[in-house]
Amino acid sequence: MAAPKKGRRAPAGQGHPGRTLILVLLAMAGLIGGMFYSGTLTPRLGIDLAGGTSFTLQAENMPGKPNAINETNMKTAADIMDRRVNGLGVSETEVQTQGTNHIIVNIPRGTNAKQARQQVGTTAQLGFRPVLTTTAGTKTPEPKPSPSQSGKNAKGKSGQQAGSQQHASSSATPGAKPTTQGRAVTDSLKKAPSPKPTPSGSAKPSTPPAPGGDQIPPALQKQLNALDCSTKQGRAAAGEQAAATKPSDPVVACNTEGTQKYVLGPVGVEGTDVKGAKAVFDSQQGQGWIVQMDFTSDGGKKFADITGKLATKAPPQNQFAIVLDGAVVSDPRVSERLNGGNATISGGFTQQSAQDLGNMLSYGALPLSFKIVDETTVTAALGGEQLHAGLIAGAIGLGLVVIYLIAYYRGLALVALASLCVSAILTYALMTLLGPAIQFALNLPAVCGAIVAIGITADSFIVYFERIRDEIREGRTLRPAVERGWPRARRTILVSDFVSFLAAAVLFIVTVGKVQGFAFTLGLTTLLDVVVVFCFTKPLMTLLARRKFFADGHSWSGLDPKRLGAKPPLRRRRTAPTQTKEA
Known part of the structure; x- marks a missing residue:
């Protein structure tokens, strides 16, 4: 009996060439469509082809460190700047040292030069300071004494101290406009409840303690009232003064948006104690974009001590401010002592703002401070x-x-x-x-x-x-x-x-x-x-x-x-x- 004939098979390896060619054409069409969808039809050119901006930064010694300008610290600073502005190393932003105390940064046209300039310019010390009090960023008018305050004055309290109480009352009242500042909301860091208003419409006053006493020093209170963070000039002046203040002294500072101003205590944790930080999207607890921080062994102990002290206090004194170049970039609240050398900041972050904060925390602490002394356009x-x-x-x-x-x-x-x-x-x-x-x-x-x-x-x-x-x-x-x-x-x-x-x-x-x-x-x-x-x-x-x-x-x-x-x-x-x- 004859065996049935088998059907002819295509030679091995041929497969379906037509389908493969169609996939390649579809991939080409998808990439070209992506170009038109994004509105980008030409490659981004480097500084040697498109021109750009070049500026020179001069290193300066910080208070208490007169001999910090050396070859090692300059190379460290240049490396940190390069990682902050150059990403994967293919964005064509060049960072290099020149001489003993200068760093040259070249930014090609098409790069967000303003953002890169801010990232490079904010390269002084990073620190974690406890918040003593906070209020709206506008200039605070001098308080007028009321009959009740006069009675308190008769009992031994000064008008300046009463003014401090009024300021604490205003600082505890939440602002009408939400901010993008991060709030720590992990198992150890939870958002503190907002203060309840009194029948008169104001929150219950809380008297913020000074670093060494029960009240904020009158000089700091006067400086806080006179500070106007809503203007660029006011924020710049406050940042310069705060950056020049010793880490062991209290300071008055603004947040980066200019919506809040603070009286901050001495530095509890320095930026050099931060091992790393990164932005992560939290899909499990639904917190959105968060920033995860890891500390060194010494930094973890310091962070545990300061969070343990802050957790026992009432708002806003249970907050710590993350200060970079004299400006508050975040002010999370603490509900309990944090052990383990890590923490999470969340609340109101976008992907970009979380990445920016993580970048600052990772690379913000430098052994030197810098100022831009020259800026030119490259053809x-x-x-x-x-x-x-x-x-x-x-x-x-x-x-x-x-x-x-x-x-x-x-x-x-x-x-x-x-x-x-x-x-x-x-x-x-x-x-x-x-x-x-x-x-x-x-x-x-x-x-x-x-x-x-x-x-x-x-x-x-x-x-x-x-x-x-x-x-x-x-x-x-x-x-x-x-x-x-x-x-x-x-x-x-x-x-x-x-x-x-x-x-x-x-x-x-x-x-x-x-x-x-x-x-x-x-x-x-x-x-x-x-x-x-x-x-x-x-x-x-x-x-x-x-x-x-x-x-x-x-x-x-x-x-x-x-x-x-x-x-x-x-x-x-x-x-x-x-x-x-x-x-």
């Missing part, structure tokens, strides 16, 4: 001329490659050129989208890396084409040659691209500045080469092998067996039985 004339010359050289080289492909590979050159076009489109779209995503900036070294990648991509095509031609020389037809040549070509392409990517990764890790742009671009285009060869070149060759022009070995296909010196076709030989078997 892109020189870089533009170099780019123009480089593009001309690249175009000439690409033209020579195209001529070689057409002369040597003929019809196969169309496959190589189509693959190069797909790689170019993917590279351009990714570079454009990475600008707003990770602050990637295209500078001259990055352009050089993209040009070098053209050679890497073309080399992958040549390896595959030569494997196919070798199979044809062995006497095979095109369709089997395409499938049999692919495994060997694939191994060679993967090894070559792995070496290129490894070199780019090492270069990116061990270098700084513009060289990182070259390494990043080289690594990105190397990965794209693998994607293009596997998902576009190979499926396209599988489809073209079914076309008569290539399958029959036309003289202009680049796969002509006669021109390649092919052997006669391989055929199976059948041997007839030499003897007839009898039953």
Whole structure:
């Protein structure tokens, strides 16, 4: 009985090339659509191509540390500034030391120069101070004595002390407008209840203690009343005065928005005691964006002591202020002693504000303070001329490659050129989208890396084409040659691209500045080469092998067996039985 015939199977490795090509086209359409959706149609350029801003910061000794300006501290400060403003190292913001007490910062056009300037400018000491009292940021009018206050004065209290009580009453009243200041709401830090108003419409007064007594010193109270944090000049003056105050002395300060002003006690925990901080989205407890802090061993003990003291006090004296450059960036409240060397701040954070606060906590404590002494605008004339010359050289080289492909590979050159076009489109779209995503900036070294990648991509095509031609020389037809040549070509392409990517990764890790742009671009285009060869070149060759022009070995296909010196076709030989078997 004859065995049933089995259906014909496609040669191994062919799969569904049409589907793969459609996926590549959809990915290209998605990236291009993302460019139009984001409104970003050109890559973000580096400072050498687009120009930008350059400013010089001068280091200054802080109170109590007259010999802090040295090579070690300057390098530490420059490294912290670089991490704060440069992110992944591809945003093209350059931070470098100059001389013994200067740091140069170059910010390319297209970067948020104002935000970067603020991050670099806020590089003095970070500290955690207990809040003694707080009130609205506007200037407080001098209180007028009332009959009840006169009676209290007769009993021995001064008018200034009564004014202090009135101020405490106003400070306990919550503002009508919510702020973005963080509130600690972990298991150990919980939001304190708002004070209940009295029948007269004001909250119950609480007398904030001074650092060494039961009342705020009259000089600090007078300074607080005169402070106007609602103006930029007032905040700047308060920040300079607070930054110049010794850590062991109380201080008057404003928050960064200018909506609140504070009297703060001595520094309880210094910024150098913060091991790290990061922004995290809390989806389990529904707190939104939070900031997680980790302290050193000594910092954890100090933090436990200060939170233990603050937890026993009434609002607003159960708060501690996180002060950077004399400005309060957050003022969370404490409900109990915090042990373990970590804490969480939450409440009203957006992703950006949480990341900014985490960045300040991680990198805000520097051994020096700085001021901007010079700011200039950098033009892109020189870089533009170099780019123009480089593009001309690249175009000439690409033209020579195209001529070689057409002369040597003929019809196969169309496959190589189509693959190069797909790689170019993917590279351009990714570079454009990475600008707003990770602050990637295209500078001259990055352009050089993209040009070098053209050679890497073309080399992958040549390896595959030569494997196919070798199979044809062995006497095979095109369709089997395409499938049999692919495994060997694939191994060679993967090894070559792995070496290129490894070199780019090492270069990116061990270098700084513009060289990182070259390494990043080289690594990105190397990965794209693998994607293009596997998902576009190979499926396209599988489809073209079914076309008569290539399958029959036309003289202009680049796969002509006669021109390649092919052997006669391989055929199976059948041997007839030499003897007839009898039953």
